Amino acid sequence: MISTLFQRALPALALLLVPGLGFAQAEETATAYGVISVLPPLLAVALALWWRQIIPALFLGIWLGAWALNGFTLTGLGVGLLESFQRYIVAALADSDHAAVILFSAMIGGMVGLITRNGGLAGVVTVIVSFASSVRRASMATVALGMAIFFDDYANSLVVGNTMRPITDRHRISREKLAYLVDSTAAPIACIALVTTWIGYQVGLIRSALEDMPGVELNAYFVFLNAIPYSFYPLFALVLIVTVVWSGRDFGPMLAAERRARHEGEVAPPARTRALIEEDNQHMAPDEDKPQRAINALLPIATLVITVVVGIYMSGEGETLQEIVGSADPYKSLLWGSLLGVLSAAAMTLGQRILDLGEVTSAWFAGVRSMLLAIVILILAWGLSAITTELGTAQYLADLVGEHLHPGLLPALVFVLAAFTAFATGSSWGTMAILVPLMLPLTWTLMQGAGMSDPSDLAIIYAVVAGILGGAVWGDHCSPISDTTILSSMASQCDHVEHVRTQLPYALFAGFVALLIGALPAGFGAPFWLLLPLGALVLVIGMRLIGKTVE
Numbered sequence: 001m002i003s004t005l006f007q008r009a010l011p012a013l014a015l016l017l018v019p020g021l022g023f024a025q026a027e028e029t030a031t032a033y034g035v036i037s038v039l040p041p042l043l044a045v046a047l048a049l050w051w052r053q054i055i056p057a058l059f060l061g062i063w064l065g066a067w068a069l070n071g072f073t074l075t076g077l078g079v080g081l082l083e084s085f086q087r088y089i090v091a092a093l094a095d096s097d098h099a100a101v102i103l104f105s106a107m108i109g110g111m112v113g114l115i116t117r118n119g120g121l122a123g124v125v126t127v128i129v130s131f132a133s134s135v136r137r138a139s140m141a142t143v144a145l146g147m148a149i150f151f152d153d154y155a156n157s158l159v160v161g162n163t164m165r166p167i168t169d170r171h172r173i174s175r176e177k178l179a180y181l182v183d184s185t186a187a188p189i190a191c192i193a194l195v196t197t198w199i200g201y202q203v204g205l206i207r208s209a210l211e212d213m214p215g216v217e218l219n220a221y222f223v224f225l226n227a228i229p230y231s232f233y234p235l236f237a238l239v240l241i242v243t244v245v246w247s248g249r250d251f252g253p254m255l256a257a258e259r260r261a262r263h264e265g266e267v268a269p270p271a272r273t274r275a276l277i278e279e280d281n282q283h284m285a286p287d288e289d290k291p292q293r294a295i296n297a298l299l300p301i302a303t304l305v306i307t308v309v310v311g312i313y314m315s316g317e318g319e320t321l322q323e324i325v326g327s328a329d330p331y332k333s334l335l336w337g338s339l340l341g342v343l344s345a346a347a348m349t350l351g352q353r354i355l356d357l358g359e360v361t362s363a364w365f366a367g368v369r370s371m372l373l374a375i376v377i378l379i380l381a382w383g384l385s386a387i388t389t390e391l392g393t394a395q396y397l398a399d400l401v402g403e404h405l406h407p408g409l410l411p412a413l414v415f416v417l418a419a420f421t422a423f424a425t426g427s428s429w430g431t432m433a434i435l436v437p438l439m440l441p442l443t444w445t446l447m448q449g450a451g452m453s454d455p456s457d458l459a460i461i462y463a464v465v466a467g468i469l470g471g472a473v474w475g476d477h478c479s480p481i482s483d484t485t486i487l488s489s490m491a492s493q494c495d496h497v498e499h500v501r502t503q504l505p506y507a508l509f510a511g512f513v514a515l516l517i518g519a520l521p522a523g524f525g526a527p528f529w530l531l532l533p534l535g536a537l538v539l540v541i542g543m544r545l546i547g548k549t550v551e
Contacts, residue, residue, distance in 0.1 A: 037391035041424040044384055054496050058380035062088055064385030092382035100335055100374050106368045107338035111300055111365020112162045114345040118354045119290045120297030121166060121241035127294050128167050138171045139245040146185030153186040153484055163492025173366040174261035175268045175494035176254060176502040183488035184241045187473045188234035205432055209440035220512045225464060229528040230463040233470035236510045247545025252505035258550040269498050296348050304341035308333045339423025372408045381426050381481045388425045408523035411463035414439050415471040415519045422475025427483045429474040439464055463522045477507045513538050
C-alpha cells in the first residue's frame with residue numbers, strides 16, 4: 001500500500017508504476033476501455049481461486065491487460081506477452097520504492113532466520129507459553145500484539161506473524177487462522193488509530209477534496225477524526241476477530257482448517273507449502289545443545305520496532321505528533337529498522353558464540369529464501385496494478401456511481417464501490433487516492449441539490465469518508481492480489497490462496513454487517529453510537545448461530 005511501497009503512499013498523480021502515465025490519462029482510458037478494464041484483475045482473482053496457484057493467475061491477468069492495451073488482435077497478443085515482462089514486470093522491479101520493499105521483506109526474513117537458529121525465538125515461545133497456555137490465550141495474545149503494533153500495517157503483519165507462529169503451531173492453531181488473526185488486526189487498526197503511517201496520506205487526500213467543495217470550511221484532520229466512529233468495517237472486523245477467538249467458534253473453510261490442525265496436527269495445509277516450510281526450517285532450526293535465551297530474539301525485534309518508531313519521528317515534519325507521523329517516510333524507517341534488527345541479531349549470536357560466521361550467514365539466507373515466493377507474488381501484483389491503472393479500472397468503477405442519487409445512499413454505495421475497487425486492484429491506498437477526490441465533491445454537490453447543507457447534515461460527509469476508507473480495507477482483505485494480504489500469508493507461512501479462501505467468509509460477514517447496519521442507516525441520519533453496539537451485537541449473535549466449536 002513519489003510512487004510508494006505497494007502503491008500506497010502516493011497522491012493520485014503518482015499511483016502509476018509505469019513512467020509517463022498520469023491520473024488524467026487513466027481518466028481518459030476509463031472511458032475508452034470501459035468494462036474491459038475490470039477483466040484482467042477479475043481473471044487473476046478467478047484463476048487464483050480456481051487453480052489455487054497465484055503466480056500463473058497473476059501473470060495471465062497481466063498478459064490479458066497488456067493484450068487489451070495493444071488491441072485484441074493476434075499481433076497484440078504476442079506484443080502483450082512480451083510487454084508483460086518488458087514493460088510491467090521489469091518496471092515493477094525497477095521502481096526504487098518497490099526495491100526497498102523487497103529488501104525490507106528479505107531482511108525481515110533474514111532476521112527471523114537468525115533469531116530462530118540462535119534459539120532466541122524458542123526462548124520467546126517458552127516465555128509466552130507460560131501465559132498462552134491454551135488455544136484461546138495463544139490466539140488472544142496474537143490479537144493483542146497485533147493491536148499493540150498499530151503504527152504501521154506492514155510492520156504489524158511481519159512482526160506479529162513471525163513472532164507468534166511458533167506459539168500457534170504449538171497449540172495446533174492452523175496457519176490459515178494465524179494469517180487471519182494477523183491480517184485482520186493490521187490494516188483495520190492502522191486505518192483508525194490516531195497516530196499511524198496512514199494519517200498523512202488520508203488527511204492529505206481529504207484536504208485536497210475539501211478544496212474542491214465550495215462553501216465547506218472544515219479542517220481535514222477534523223473530518224478524519226469525525227469519520228472514525230463511522231468506520232464500521234474496520235471496527236466490526238476487530239469486534240469479529242475478538243468474538244471468534246473468545247468464543248472458540250469458526251465456520252466455513254476456516255472450521256475445516258482448524259479441525260485439521262487440531263485433530264491431525266497439520267497446521268500448514270497443502271503439501272507444497274509444508275515441503276517449503278520444512279526445507280527452510282532445516283536450515284533455521286536451533287541446535288538442541290544451544291542456549292534458548294528470549295533476549296536473543298526480543299532485543300532484535302525491539303531494535304526493529306524502536307528504530308521504525310524513531311525513524312518515523314525523525315523523517316516527519318510538523319508541529320504536532322499527528323503532523324509529524326503523517327508526513328513521515330515510514331518505508332525508509334522500515335528499512336533502517338530491518339537492517340539494525342539483522343545486525344543486532346548477528347552481533348548477539350556471534351558475541352555469545354552460539355553460531356560461527358558461516359552458520360549466521362546460512363541462517364540469514366534461509367530466512368531470506370523463505371520470503372522468495374511472496375516476493376515473486378508481490379512483483380506480479382505490482383505489475384497487475386500498473387495494468388489496472390493504465391486501463392483506468394478504478395476510474396471506470398467510480399463512474400458507475402451516477403450523479404442522480406439521494407445523498408443518503410452515498411455512504412453505502414461508496415463502501416461497496418471502494419470494496420470492489422480495492423478487490424480488483426489489490427491496492428487500498430490506490431482506491432483511496434481515486435475515490436476520495438471524486439466522491440467527496442460529488443457528495444457535497446448532491447447534498448446542496450437536496451438542500452442538505454446544515455452542519456447537522458455533515459455526518460453524511462463523515463460517513464462517506466469512512467465508507468471509502470473502510471471499503472478499501474475490506475477489498476484489501478479479500479483480494480488475493482493485495483499487498484497486505486500477501487504479507488500476512490508470508491509472515492504466517494500460510495499458503496496464500498488458502499489464506500484468502502479461509503478469510504473471505506469472515507470479511508464478508510463483517511462487511512455485510514458494516515453495510516446493512518452501519519453505512520446504509522448512517523446515511524439517513526442514524527447515530528453511530530446506536531449503530532456500533534447494534535452491529536457488534538449482530539456479530540456476536542451471528543457467530544453463535546453459524547459458528548461451530550473446533551473440538
